[in-house]
Amino acid sequence: MRLADCPLRCRYCDSESTWTSTPAWRVAAPAGLSERANPASVDDALAAVAAVEAGEAPRPVSITGGEPLVHAEFVKALAVALRAQGRRVHLETAGVHARELERVLPNLDHVSADFKLGSTMEVGDFREAHRRFLEACARARVDACVKCVVTPSVADAELDEAVAIVAAIDPATLFIVQPVTPMRRETAPIDAARVDALVARARAKLRNVRVIPQVHRAMGRP
DSSP, X not given: OBOOOOSOOBTTOSOGGGSSOOSEEEEEETTEEEEEESSOOHHHHHHHHHHHHTTSOOOOEEEBSSOGGGGHHHHHHHHHHHHHTTOOEEEEEOSOOHHHHHHHGGGOSEEEEEOOOGGGBSSOOOHHHHHHHHHHHHHHTOEEEEEEEEOTTOOHHHHHXXXXXXXXXXXXXXXXXXEOOOBTTBOSXXXXXXXXXXXXXXXXXXXXXXXXXXXXXXXXXX
């Protein structure tokens, strides 16, 4: 489930359409594509999930964006309702809104948090925000992983600093190195040998480092 609104501006963003809210939102269900008016209620969102499942067994739900924690109270209420239906709830987030996360955390099963490297952003330094966010995850003992998009311009030092922040909180955290998919202002792919070198640097301090491409882009999904 993809929510609208995002205050960040990633150079590689593949979902600019979610930066601001629109008058309507779409549901892609087996019965076809439909539009519904914004703002959506929790009941609207639950109905959309049911339409997508089309009578099949309840599935886990991933809440992403945009930046879902811009709407922390909505995410909290939705997560409570989804869990009441026996579902697992996953949150995919930029990982910079620690205070908002703490309101939602008791109702989540998994958090996937980005670590935004400075060279991949148009504006902003999010290192301390990421630290506070991951510390909140650790205090709550929620299952969490960290995703770090790498581009041709990423320097060794900035990746090393991100890895050090994650390792200081929990060196067993799953750390995903994600090669950039050329989008928006990032027009060139990153060389495979360079990805391997960055992974090796991450593995010097973290126990669980993987490379995962943007699978939804490879599949042609929004």
